Amino acid sequence: MKTTHIIILVLIAASIAVLVQYSGDLTTYETIASAREKEGKHVNLIAKIDKGHPIEYDAAKNPNYLSFTAVDTLGNSIKVVYHDAKPTDMEKSERLVLKGAVKDGYFDCKNILLKCPSKYKDDPNAMKNQLQTSN
Amino acid sequence: MNYIGEHLLPGQIGHFFAVLSLVASLLATIAFFKASRLNSPLEQQPWMKLARWAHGFVTISILAMFGILYYIISNHLFEYKYAYTHSDRSLQAEYLLSCFWEGQEGSFMLWSFWNCLLGWMVIRTAGKWEAGVMSVLSFTQVTLATMILGVYFFDVKVGSGPFVLLRNEMDAPIFSRPEYLSFIKDGTGLNTLLQNYWMVIHPPILFLGFASTVVPFAYAIAGLMGKDHEWTKPALPWASFSAAALGLGIMMGAAWAYESLSFGGYWAWDPVENASLVPWLTLVAGLHTNLVYKNSGYSLRPTYFFYIISFILILYSTFLTRSGVLGDTSVHAFTDLGMNTQLLLFLLVFLIPSLVLFFIRYKSIPSIVKEENTNSREFWMFIGSLILFLAGAVIIAKTSTPVWNKLFGTNIAPPEDPEFAYNQIQVFVAILIGMLTAVTQYFKYKDTPKAHFRKILVPTVIALAISLAISFFGHISYDKKGIGFLGAIHVAIFAAVYAIVANSAYLWLGLKGKLKAAGATVAHIGFGMVLLGILISSAKKTVLSWNTTGVSPLRVEEGGKPNPAGNPAENLTLFKGVATDMGRYMVTYVKDTTNPLDRKRYFEIDFTSKAGNDHFRLYPDVIKNNKGMEGFAANPAARHYWDKDIFVYITSFQENRSADTVTFKNREVKVHDTLFYGNGMMILNKVSVNPKEKKHLYADDETSLFLDMTVISKEGRFYTANPGIALKGQELRTITDTVLSQSLILKFNKVIDQASGKLEIGVKETGNITDLLTLKVYEFPMINILWLGIVVMVVGLIMSIVQRVKKTGGKNTAAV
Incomplete structure (x- = not known):
């Protein structure tokens, strides 16, 4: 066998090993109920803000503490704590992807992904609403 | 109608x-x-x-x-x-x-x-x-x-x-x-x-890069159809051009992200970024195997493959970013316009015929049976290309998890720390590629005489010395991910320095200063600088706004439990007009102004270094979101030094525009008495007459009385307050004091009874007494090496295009 072939095989094996290792690091999308069952495990939660509860954020007291209640499509809700500044357009976002883990009954959130601004722009419903309000 | x-x-x-x-x-x-x-x-x-x-x-x-x-x-x-x-x-x-x-x-x-x-x-x-x-x-x-x-x-x-x-x-x-x-x-x-101005220039360049990958692809397809492999010569400058345009376009996007997006950096391994980086990697791989073929006759098949796959990957990235399939994993993709089928067809109509053609013709593509000599340049160039390709394959496989979910109905999401999942692998790619970039030019095509290797000795020693100096004195201590990763960063820094030094030295040792032929060498120097800039700026990125002020006492939040390690506490609150302690600097939110032209609201933030040797103002801004969205988008601002950037952006702000309707409540108090307010209590420690430390608050001909009070908030923070009065004849002037973070204003009204020591103070608690904002401040050291490296790389690629066109251009046009 040629040296080149050996090196090619070694490198391909290394790439596959890397991907296998990566697949072990992958996480899952969960509902609130299933996330509660996997307490302490890092999961991705797709949820909305429960408008019935206040969003707690007071930069004067602590700029690194945000707390709100998230509700998923199944109607379950959970308190979310996020140790960072409140994302500015959070209230308006239709959907949030919350990354973190359930801890002591609340969701300890490491990262919040809002539905991106550039994604709303062609959303026909949002546009329709705007057309109607400008009417 | x-x-x-x-x-x-x-x-x-x-x-x-x-x-x-x-x-x-x-x-x-x-x-x-x-x-x-x-x-x-x-x-x-x-x-x-x-x-x-x-x-x-x-x-x-x-x-x-x-x-x-x-x-x-x-x-x-x-x-x-x-x-x-x-x-x-x-x-x-x-x-x-x-x-x-x-x-x-x-x-x-x-x-x-x-x-x-x-x-x-x-x-x-x-x-x-x-x-x-x-x-x-x-x-x-x-x-x-x-x-x-x-x-x-x-x-x-x-x-x-x-x-x-x-x-x-x-x-x-x-x-x-x-x-x-x-x-x-x-x-x-x-x-x-x-x-943002980057958005005026970045998309045209990026799309030029996208569009230009079709030319090497088209040459390869034309070559396959006509079974004529001479196209590799005219395709070379096109591949260089493509590498330059695509590379520049991608990095302009990074500059845009750095300047205008507030995720605090220039690269986030976002699917949209990855999808344009990967074709660049395969294209650069193709460029190198193309050179190998031209000079040694080896690697023609990989050249075909790399050029074909680069264009296919461009189409794939188009599919990823425009079909909406990325959904929750990307922060910036286009919206789904209901053209998914068409986008998929767009990909397949190129993918299937070109690969079928490639495999049909595979056997007929000439290849040399005898193996490359491991002492030859072509051997190491091929290995480098292979590594670039596989690195790209790994990145695109990781990026494609949403596609995987769509195809197989699975439910997988990115890992907990997605950026690290990429970094921990790509740092080793950086090491290998950096090393190869450094040494490969010192090999000769076909075979390298042993004596020739001596040339590389001096650059190796110099590079080792420089990188050891960086390692020991550069305070690179990125220990968040363990000692192994930190070690890899140090090795990668050596590889990057080695690439820069060895290629710079090659200008004299190998090319004897012939700048006309130096395109590749210059591009490699640039590439080494890009690597070095990325490594140092990311490994040494420091949070300056680490919250250590009294405003956010992290150690006592959440019912007195200590804050778990690793929680981000990177936001610092600034009250308008109040200097706040932030590490090496005192920072003040001076004022904000709205520019009617660009509709942005600029915040003036004053930085004064405690050492007293630096003073500057930054103007991060926010712009009201449109498209029916509430809220604001923040644009960072940065102070540029030759060796670092101080980078700041607003994470939230509150303004107090409501009329101040709350009034002072008067309370009687004696020394050592305790009073309660909404968020805690306050103690009157003593009363002093004409205190020296308050000299600036009263005139020489005034008599003043100041209270020394301690305010203790519920969270357990201590603040001092010194309301006072100043007397001149019959004229009484009150000097209020404010505890901003408690929204508390204290006023010393009068002495009720001197004998018993009874005083009257006014206490006012307002909702918000001042405008405030929260911000994050980062320091990116050596980021200029990255930006300069891009420029050097593009210049090098253009030099090699010019050189090749001069060599081959005339002949081809003459053939018409």
Whole structure:
């Protein structure tokens, strides 16, 4: 066998090993109920803000503490704590992807992904609403 | 119904040109293809003439469409959906062009435009390859034209037209009224994040990079079809050009992210970023195997493969970013326009035939049976290309998890720390590629005499010395991910330094200062600088706004439990006019102003270093979101030094515009008494007459009394407050004191009874007494090496293009 072939095989094996290792690091999308069952495990939660509860954020007291209640499509809700500044357009976002883990009954959130601004722009419903309000 | 006030003519003309561009590009494809199958120039001539004319019509159509769309946007004709959704009246003129690439239709037009222009360059330079290359390029034009066609064929919508009318695209009651336009006063505007100068320049360059990958691809396909492998010579400068344009475009996007997006950096391994990086990696791999083939006869098959796959990956990235499949994993992708099938076809119509052709012809592609000598340059160049390709394959596999979910109905999401998942692998790629970049030029093609290796000794020692100096004195202590990763960073820094030093030395040792031939070497120096800049700026990125002030006592939040390690506490609160302690600096939120031109609100933040040797002001801003969204988008600001950037952005702000209706409540108090307020208590420690430390608050001829009070908040923070009075004859002046973070104002009213020591103070608790903001401040050291490295790399690539065109260009054109 040629040296080149050996090196090619070694490198391909290394790439596959890397991907296998990566697949072990992958996480899952969960509902609130299933996330509660996997307490302490890092999961991705797709949820909305429960408008019935206040969003707690007071930069004067602590700029690194945000707390709100998230509700998923199944109607379950959970308190979310996020140790960072409140994302500015959070209230308006239709959907949030919350990354973190359930801890002591609340969701300890490491990262919040809002539905991106550039994604709303062609959303026909949002546009329709705007057309109607400008009417 | 007759609608009032509509301008239908521009749209009709635009639509005509959209159809014309499709018809003309079809004609061009057929004619070029026909010509490529003929052997004698005499027979070719009429087909070529026809094909070039057709290409001319395509070009005119695209330019006309551009002009018309520009007219529609700049004249605010909101009856057109494109103008309504992507612009508004208040948009600054310099961003009118940005509207083109906010929408899918406009960005496909941009791609078409570059494709046409590149076509003319090919026609000028390709010589005997013109027909073959142009038939592939024209076919690309056909597929691009269908993307913006916007025509229904048997109820199937083909493409999304840029000239469609709002009323035809949407169902809303107002469209049943003839005067509906008078209700649509303004468009929904250009996304605020795109209102940035980088966004004017980055998409055109990036799309030039995208579009240009078709040329090496087309050369390869033409070569496969004609079983003629000489195309590798004229394709070389094109591959260099593509690498330069795509690389520059990607990094301009990084600069935009750095300057205008507030995720605190220039690279986030976002799927959109990855999808354009990977074709660059494979293209660079192809460029190197192409050179190997030219100089040694090896690696022709990989060259075919890399050039083909680079263009396919561009199409794949188009599919990823435009189909909406990325959904929750990316922060910036286009919206789904319901063209997924068409986008998939766009990918498959190139992917399947080109790979089938490649495999059919595989055996007939010449390859040398004898193995490369491990002492040869071609051997190591091939290994480097292979590593680049596999690194790209790993990245694109990771990026494709959403596609995987769609295909197999699985439910997998990115890992907990997605950036690290990439970094921990790519740091080793950086080590290997850095090393190879350093040493490979010192090898000679075919075989390298042993004595030749001595040349590399001096650069190796110098690089080792420099990188050890960086390692020991550079305070690179990125220990968040363990000692192994930190070790890898140090090795990678050596590899990057080695690449820079060895290639710089090669300018003299290998090329004897012949700058004309130095293109590749210069590009490699640039690449090494890019690596070094990335490594140092990311490993040494420090949070300056680490919250250590009294405002956010992390150690006592959440019921007195200590804050778990690793929680981000990077936001610092600043109260207007109050200097706040932030590590090496005292920072003050001085004021904010709104610029009516760009509708941004600029915050003036004053930085004074405690050492007293530095003082500057930064103006991060926020811009109100449009498109029916609440909230603001923040744009960072940075102070640039030669060796670092101080980078700041606003994470939130509150202003107190409501009238101050709360009044002082008067309370009686004696020394050592305790009073309660809403959020805690306060103790009066003592009263002092004319205290020296308050000298600046009263005049010389005044007599003053100051209270020394301690305010203790519920959270357990201590603040001192010193309200006072100053007396001059019968005139009494009160000097209030404020505890801003407690929204507390204290006033010393009077002495009630001197004998018993009874005093009266006024206590005012307001909701918010001042404007405040929270911000994050980062320090990025050595980031300028990264930006400079890009420039050097692009300059190097351009140098090598010039050199090659000079060598080969004349011969090819003469062949026509």
